[in-house]
Amino acid sequence: MLRLLASGCARGPGPGVGARPVAGLCHPGLRQSRQASDAPRNQPPSPELVARSVGVCSMMRLPVQTSPEGLDAAFIGVPLDTGTSNRPGARFGPRRIREESVMLRTVNPSTGALPFQSLRVADLGDVNVNLYNLQDSCRRIQEAYEKIVAAGCIPLTLGGDHTITYPILQAMAKKHGPVGLLHVDAHTDTTDKALGEKLYHGAPFRRCVDEGLLDCKRVAQIGIRGYSTTLDPYRYNRSQGFRVVLAEDCWMKSLVPLMAEIRQQMGGKPIYISFDIDALDPAYAPGTGTPEIAGLTPSQALEIIRGCQGLNVVGCDLVEVSPPYDLSGNTALLAANLLFEMLCALPKVTTV
Numbered sequence: 610m611l612r613l614l615a616s617g618c619a620r621g622p623g624p625g626v627g628a629r630p631v632a633g634l635c636h637p638g639l640r641q642s643r644q645a646s647d648a649p650r651n652q653p654p655s656p657e658l659v660a661r662s663v664g665v666c667s668m669m670r671l672p673v674q675t676s677p678e679g680l681d682a683a684f685i686g687v688p689l690d691t692g693t694s695n696r697p698g699a700r701f702g703p704r705r706i707r708e709e710s711v712m713l714r715t716v717n718p719s720t721g722a723l724p725f726q727s728l729r730v731a732d733l734g735d736v737n738v739n740l741y742n743l744q745d746s747c748r749r750i751q752e753a754y755e756k757i758v759a760a761g762c763i764p765l766t767l768g769g770d771h772t773i774t775y776p777i778l779q780a781m782a783k784k785h786g787p788v789g790l791l792h793v794d795a796h797t798d799t800t801d802k803a804l805g806e807k808l809y810h811g812a813p814f815r816r817c818v819d820e821g822l823l824d825c826k827r828v829a830q831i832g833i834r835g836y837s838t839t840l841d842p843y844r845y846n847r848s849q850g851f852r853v854v855l856a857e858d859c860w861m862k863s864l865v866p867l868m869a870e871i872r873q874q875m876g877g878k879p880i881y882i883s884f885d886i887d888a889l890d891p892a893y894a895p896g897t898g899t900p901e902i903a904g905l906t907p908s909q910a911l912e913i914i915r916g917c918q919g920l921n922v923v924g925c926d927l928v929e930v931s932p933p934y935d936l937s938g939n940t941a942l943l944a945a946n947l948l949f950e951m952l953c954a955l956p957k958v959t960t961v
Contacts, residue, residue, distance in 0.1 A: 650725055650726065650727075650729050650730075651671055651672050651730055651731055652715060652725050653669040653671055653713070653714075653715055654670055655714075655715075656711075661711040661712070662711075666707050666708060667684075667707060667732035668706070668707050668710050668732045668767070668945075668948070669684075669711075669713050669732075669949070670710075671684070671730060671731050672731050673732045673733075673734055674731050674733065675733070675734070677756065677757045677760040677762035680730065680731055680760070680762045681728035681761075681762065681763065681957065682724075682728050682729075682762060682764075682765060682952060682955055683731050683732065683733045683757065683763075683765065684732045684733065684765050684767060685732075685733045685734070685735070685736065685753075685754075685757065685764050685765070685766050685767070686704070686707070686734065686736070686767045686769070687703065687735065687736045687738065687750060687767070687768055687769035687773045688702065688703050688704070688735055688736075688738060689736075689738045689743075689746050689750075689768075689769045689770060689772065690702075690769065690770045690898075690931070691740055691741075691746070691770075692743055692770045692771070692772030692773075692808065692809040693770045693809075693810055693898050693899075694809060694810060694898075695898050696897075696898040696899070696931055696934060697898065697931070698896075698898065698931030698932060698934060699768060699770045699897075699928070699930060699931045700740070700769070701933065702767060702768055702769060702928075702929070702930035702931065702941070702944070703735060703767035703768070703769065704932075705930065705932040705938065705941040706767045706927070706930060706941045706944045706945050706948070707732075707767070707945075708941065709938050709942040709944075709945045710948075710949075712942060712945070713945060713946065713949050717949070717950070719911075719915075720915055720918065720953055720960060721960040721961045722918075722953035722954075722958050722959070722960050723958065723959045723961065724949075724952045724953050724955070726959060727957055727958045727959040728952075728955065728957060728958060736749060736750050737749060738750065743772065743809075744808060747775065747776040747808065748776070750773055750776040750780075751776035751779045751780050754777050754779075754780035754781070755780045755783060757780075758780055758783075758923075758924075759784065763923060763924055763925075763955055764925070764926075765925045765927075765948055765951055765952060766924075766925065766926035766927070766928075767926075767927060767930075767948065768927060768930070769926075769928050769929075770810040770898065770928060770929055771798055771810040771811075771813055771883075771885055771929055772808065772809060772810045772813055773813075773926070773928065774813045774814075774817075774883050774926055774928065775808075775816050775817060777881075777924065777926065778790075778813075778817050778822045778823070778881060779820070781822070781879075781881055781924055782820075782821075782822040785879040785923055787822060787823055787824040787825075788822070788823065788827075788878075788880060788881050789823075789824050789827030789828065789874075789875045789876075789878060789880035790814070790817075790823055790827070790829070790880065790881050790882075790883065791831070791871065791875070791880060791881070791882045791913075792828065792829065792830045792831070792883050793830075793884045793885065793888045793905075793910070794830065794832055794833065794883075794884075794885035794887065795833065795835055795856070795885065795888055795900075795901040795904055796811065796833065796885070796887070796899065796901075797814070797830055797842070797843065797846050797853070798810065798811055798812065798813050798814050798815075798885075799812070799815040799845055799846055800812050800815060801815055810929075814828075815845075818849055825849045825850040825851060826850045826874075827876070827878065827880065828849070828851040828852065829852040829871050829874060829875075830846065830851055830852070830853050830854065831859070831867070831905075831913060832854070832859065832889075832904060832905045833853055833856060834901050834903060834904065835901040852871075852874065856905060857903070859905060860903070863909075864912040864913055865912055867916075868912060868913060868915075869916070872919065872920060875920050875921075877920075877921055879921050879922075879923040880917075880920055880921060880923065881923060882914070882917060882922060882924070882925040882926070882951060883925075883926050884910075884925070884926065884927050884951075885897075885928050885929045886928070886930050886940060886944055887899055887900055887904070888904060888905050888910070889904050889905050889943070890902065890903065890904035890905065890906065893906065893907055893939075893943060894930075894939075894940045894943055894944075895934055895935045895939075895940060896930055896932055896933070896934045896939075896941065897929050897931050897934065897940065898929055898931050898934075899929075907943060910943075910947055911947075914947060914951055915950065915953075915954065917951075918953075921956060922951075922954060925948070925951040927947055927948050927951070930944045
């Protein structure tokens with residue numbers, strides 16, 4: 610079940626000015642009869658007409674609704690951090706990302722993307738996770754995402770620690786079969802277990818491989834770095850067919866050529882994008898649980914996501930934002946921008 614961020618409706622200031630009320634938001638039992646492509650599209654309110662401090666705290670101040678029916682894409686929060694191994698706080702990530710998203714606007718002039726003229730988008734609130742039971746939380750996440758995906762809605766997830774990607778991919782594979790994966794991170798997250806536990810934020814993609822959720826020849830991991838307990842820490846990944854791109858191989862260069870190769874690797878089959886904010890250097894994104902020095906830059910992050918345009922992206926997440934470690938809010942602001950870029954890279958988004 611999805612839990613709403615607010616008890617009231619997210620409303621714009623009036624016709625033609627802000628976000629339209631969504632059918633079914635105030636009446637969760639009401640099913641929408643029109644297909645998403647035929648229904649009126651939601652528009653975040655313009656800061657030229659509505660002050661950024663006004664409105665319900667939803668992603669980009671979009672309408673909040675309980676059902677994915679009738680939506681092409683939706684933002685969903687998963688405020689879970691009980692899988693963390695170092696600094697907690699990612700449970701507060703979705704809320705802070707939503708707060709910082711008031712700085713976003715509706716059009717991407719750099720890519721020509723017009724997401725809100727192309728897709729019907731809303732905020733579905735948060736998955737009602739169980740902070741006292743990680744396995745139960747994963748069950749709840751999987752069930753929630755199965756409903757979202759079954760409705761034909763592409764989820765864009767605000768995390769949450771990286772454990773959450775495992776149950777999301779379980780839901781994805783149920784509909785699409787094994788999917789390709791673009792994983793941007795400082796860490797491979799393919800450790801088998803820690804402290805005897807196989808379920809935590811360092812192991813989601815190991816569990817995905819174990820369950821056959823990934824098309825391993827179409828998995829790319831970018832930004833990987835950090836010290837290790839062995840001299841060959843990427844042996845497992847490469848033995849599975851993953852492409853591992855180390856951060857030092859990205860230093861001081863554009864990643865546009867790399868993304869051309871990644872697009873060829875992924876082909877036209879479904880892929881999922883999972884972006885850990887610690888892929889970026891902590892100078893840019895200090896608000897995270899396991900920071901590693903010498904990471905990617907924000908411009909490289911944009912090149913990676915924009916390089917996914919034209920791919921069959923079936924879902925995305927942005928994880929590991931821990932607001933208590935960045936009181937400025939800049940890490941969450943960066944995360945909000947990257948989520949908007951993911952929205953712009955989705956299939957069926959018109960570009961001009």
